Amino acid sequence: MKVIVQKYGGTSMGSVDRIHRVATRIKKWSDTDVKLVVVTSAMSGETNRLISLAKNFTADPDARSLDQVLASGEQVSSGLLTIMLKELGLDAISFCGWQVKIVTDSVFGKAKIKSIDPSFVRKELSTRNVVVITGFQGIDESSGAITTLGRGGSDTSAVALAYALKAEECLIYTDVDGVYTTDPRVEPNAKRLKTVTFEEMLEMSSLGSKVLQIRAVGFAGKFKVKTRVLSSFQDPNLSIADELRESTIVTHEEDEVMEEAVISGIAFNRDEARITVSGVSDTPGVAHKILGPIANANIDVDMIIQNSSRDGTTDFSFTVHKDELRDAEKVLLDEVPKSLGYGEICSDINICKVSVVGIGMRSNVGVASKMFEILSMEGINIKMISTSEIKISVVIDDKYMELAVRALHRAFNLDV
């Protein structure tokens, strides 16, 4: 049994017409010899609508109840798609996450998938062509409650199902036709990459090239799930070969990377805010005392920077999602011991992170200095720097974001 998993995002499911297009595409695929598992996001805007409804009652809705509310979005979209598939004559059936036993932990709003029993879906696929499954959600193993996986969680649902079902490939249909050297809306000369490694993709997506959710990429890389990003806005009646041509394969084989450029792309992210705890005593355990309470509150931290000591004190900075800035500040004020003797806690939301990413960077020490030189030539001040094996990130004033991205894109020859 040859299984393909397809995932359709919120924009792809955003209207009656678009769901019709998705159904037409699925019909084309199901006319071949493959069995399809289709994972749906909620119709675009629906999750935000439901969050707003809940926030009418309180700024901090009960997480378990909120997950029950939010999970309804995919329940509706998957049901509607299946209605359309049946209308087209396909033998399709739809299930919620709890029905196909997508078991998660109990962290409501950010649950992690612990297991998927493939036998249920495999049994359904043995008698029909298409099984539609709600993305973004599962069932809590301990209490049987509905859980959601957090923003973009449907990508993770799709990759996890592809792994559990030993699918040939996981196709992520989105509103772009692949992974680009940078966001084409910022730099019109951006080019689509034919392939990208999971490592690069991990850096790209965590940095804000919002093509594929970071957890999904991590999962796909770890379990070697062949994943492909392609557009749901292509003509659904294109041949499958033509459809696949316009896509980016996320691969786990470095050998598959044809042309090893030094830099694969320029990523950016405007969703973060910076928090600085200044003048903390430079003694062992400081980082843990500051970040431990943040982690316990389930707030994700991205960059973490601690400068070298001066007068026995140091400044400690980190970035969090803007939506979680207030929570993070509260946690710090409530729980970080005064014994750290810090000066003050200040935050900055007018920041932007810009990163250059590339597998080829490993053996090229000149990339960082070239990046800093280009930014300096444009008169852009760097507020934070962070590096990894295959990326260099800087935090700058968000008003310089476009300028920085375009200058770097050109300087690293990504236009050609």
Added chain:
Amino acid sequence: MKVIVQKYGGTSMGSVDRIHRVATRIKKWSDTDVKLVVVTSAMSGETNRLISLAKNFTADPDARSLDQVLASGEQVSSGLLTIMLKELGLDAISFCGWQVKIVTDSVFGKAKIKSIDPSFVRKELSTRNVVVITGFQGIDESSGAITTLGRGGSDTSAVALAYALKAEECLIYTDVDGVYTTDPRVEPNAKRLKTVTFEEMLEMSSLGSKVLQIRAVGFAGKFKVKTRVLSSFQDPNLSIADELRESTIVTHEEDEVMEEAVISGIAFNRDEARITVSGVSDTPGVAHKILGPIANANIDVDMIIQNSSRDGTTDFSFTVHKDELRDAEKVLLDEVPKSLGYGEICSDINICKVSVVGIGMRSNVGVASKMFEILSMEGINIKMISTSEIKISVVIDDKYMELAVRALHRAFNLDV
């Protein structure tokens, strides 16, 4: 453990403010020594919105998928209510029908409850004050699919839960404060009844006094669940005694009926259409051959009338819900054997059914003739007549509905 079940209808849950009122009322109740099970309908308009969404794809959506879509309405409303209850400091939790094991048969869109295991909810109530449960839905015992109980099914959910949990009482909060002698919007002199028997209520609700769903009444009567109808629009801070004063108790004890009037109320229904199969041969099995296929298609039939034979043929009429008229006609044309030799099948949607209902009618032969006399004095032609132990129904032109209701209300002394 003293358990009270409360059910809030769609209008009661229709906005953020109204959900806030419901939560305030629940808080008042939970401050006493009772444990509360709260059953919610979808926010008003939501079920219709979801049906419209589905009908965008086809006039006849796949029933299993549609149930998955529709069930989301109560999932959202129950979650929102619980968010508000938690915000008020109550120890509340919400569940979907499948989570509390409301097991149904497999008739999607019109499922019947087969069993509820009370142990799950009882266990939750042992540690907290309020358990919120989605109305209108359950889980199919054979396939584990989400099922819905049909229009007004939340009443049935509430009564069934009250029975399973051996609750003291089932309180149905709705947009009216009880059962009236007729609809006050049609006859301003209509009076609230202090008590009404299940038998009367059964006739009243099936006839269109849309206070309480007929299946719920049947269930409550059969299993002797004490049920009370009251308004969710009363000030939620009224004392519980004052709140209960403005209500109607539906009772299984005829003795509890204080003042045994001959007629308790005038009911009416504009949602039905009449189908007549004319000139069928008057031989054994005719009724079954006509209604068998209708029943197999799961179309509910209300009145059934067959006139006495003339020339060896007879006319066979019955009424169905207007929404199901087209389906019923199609079934008749496709499946009723030509051997019946019927003349034609015709239908009429401009009809209205008006009924007088009362336990006291049993021993009073004059009610029917008095009813016909009054209608005749108003110049209203009767198209069909049907009688039971405690009610007489007539079908008339729908344009005479108001005239008939008011004349009958006055003639049977219900104004005083």
